[in-house]
Amino acid sequence: MASPRTRGLFYPPGGGRITVVHHALGGQAMFESELGQVAQTITHHFLAHGLPEAPAVEWVPLPFAGTWGAATSVCLKAAAAFARREQGGGPVPVLAQNLAEAITASLSLPPVFIRAEAVRGYINLHFDTQRYAQAVIETVLRNAENFGRGAPKGERVMVEYVQPNTHHSFHIGHLRNAVLGEALARLVQFAGFETIRASYPGDIGLGVIRCVWGYQKLHAGQEPVGVMERGRWLAQIYTEATALLEEKPGQTPAEHEQRLRFEAEVKEIYRLWDAGDPQVRELWRRTRQWSLDELAAILQMLDIHIEVFFYESEVDEPSKVIVDDLIARGIADDERSSGGPVIVRVDEKLGLKNDTYRTAVILRSDGTSLYLTKDLALAKTKFEQYAVDRSIYVVDVRQSLHFQQVFKILELWGFPQAAKCYHLAHEIVTLPEGTMSARKGRVVYFQDVADEAVRRVEAIVAEKNPDLAGPQRQAVARAVGLGALRYAMLSVDNVKQITFDWESALSFDGQAAPYIQYAHVRAAGILARVPGAPATTWAEHDLHPAEVNLIDAVARFPGEVQRSAQDYKPLHMANYAYALAKAFSDFYQQCPVLQAEPVTQAARLALVSAAKQVLHTSLGLLGIQAPDSM
């Protein structure tokens, strides 16, 4: 069974995206003001030579080849503009190169740059290596866990994720959603936005009522012991119930009759629920709580702390008020007098010829509300009651049309923040044998995968690190096992399906969380052997290429934070964390620290300390723990 927010297509980007102020140039943000100075000089040069159409100077990192620098393609752009204006001023690349050469020759560089050169139309600036290394390392160590944290943006963002149905059980599809939403929330928050985490459990609807019916019919009065067991049991009842309610080929007339009778019973329960019948409500409330208890336990295990829970059952009433207003304003058509529902002909209202947003039903003919109706009310609540500036819905891709309709109807309604709503669509998790289906009982539950992950890691720890035992081993096994699972979900782009299979989901080698955690462990291992407080200053020495590489990786972190938050892409951070770990592993292999000469040792200890910090922070943003040993 699809969870309430488990379907649809892609909302065109731009809607609620965070505006890019300017590209933080990775670690080169270190020399931001100096780069700004040079940019000004370049612009002046253009003006002085009658090239007013030259675009703004943007710095990109110099293709990394062992030293650092920044480059700008502004001459290429200016040359292209010039060629368009003058027609036949020569080939653009030649023109650009000439321009770049003239400009670099005339630049007077601030001391952090050692030289400027013109290459293939680019202006390349090279940084003073030692000053750069020092700036990076000392900045990291001075700021510690706050290194990379963005300045407050003065904007409040709500991230809605974790929307499982009650009366079902949390499966790995839900896990992808939860893990993605949590990483996004952490990134957005760290990037400088005030962040509210919201969850929207589907605690009412036909699926829920079917389960309640099944419970009453088949298991009245029963209750298994244990939070997880109870939750899972409800999911089984749901499967059991749907089997009885489903039309099957080759049914006898008697079976058919029975099925119709059952369906009528389900409808009656739904009616009673709607009417507030105390008995039905009580049964619903009790079973619902079992699911919510299970959810709480899982969120705890995932270190997800939701601040606001919205329940479908609670936005039911307010949503009907909106429907009345939509009818009053002529946006919605009330067809109930002729036995129809209340609808919004979205395309017609927008004057579109093709079927794009289609016609949306916002109220059943019997006057009960729908999923769509509730989302209209929910959007309003988010902005008005929680005063958010932006609202992100992390929901799987099958519900894209649903959200397009929600946002468009809000827009038609005149709701000003409709443009501030953004559906972050992600693809689903499938099984090798096909889509998961609670209805068919074909589901892989999160708890089972988590248990297996922890079991496997425990075995590996026992083998590789026998000193670690007891509760410590348990803790490490959880950190590593769940980390691997999380990373497997985050290191694939949202638009790609994940086919779940045990081996790749629980992969501990290569590009996987344990690899990154291991790098952190190694860094911790080195630092643990040094008595006293770790060094906080850089020491000038000849840099090994692996050191240069690692410093570069460390320096990129703040930029990656901003980029991940702006693009709503935890994937960027997942890739970055791996790249950083790889740079560290390479460094570890090639550069002895404890055996190095005193000056080199001091510098490398500072570097190890900085790298450890950033590994820790980036894993943390992904919701993955970084233990000191494993």
Next chain:
RNA sequence: GCCCCCGUAGCUCAAAGGAUAGAGCGGCUGACUUCGAAUCAGUAGGCUGGGGGUUCGAGUCCCUCCGGGGGCACCA
């Protein structure tokens, strides 16, 4: 029929419109008396689905075709 997404190494996937398209897994060859080998180094593997276009510059943007997936009135 209409709307949307995806096609990149054998497989799974990366890649701010920028300089020579990168990783992992799998294959092959090497490196533990060393700060932990859950590691590292090397090697092989590609007309980025096809064709047009925009641009100084396209895996990335536009058009078109092919292939795969998803969604389309009273489910959530």
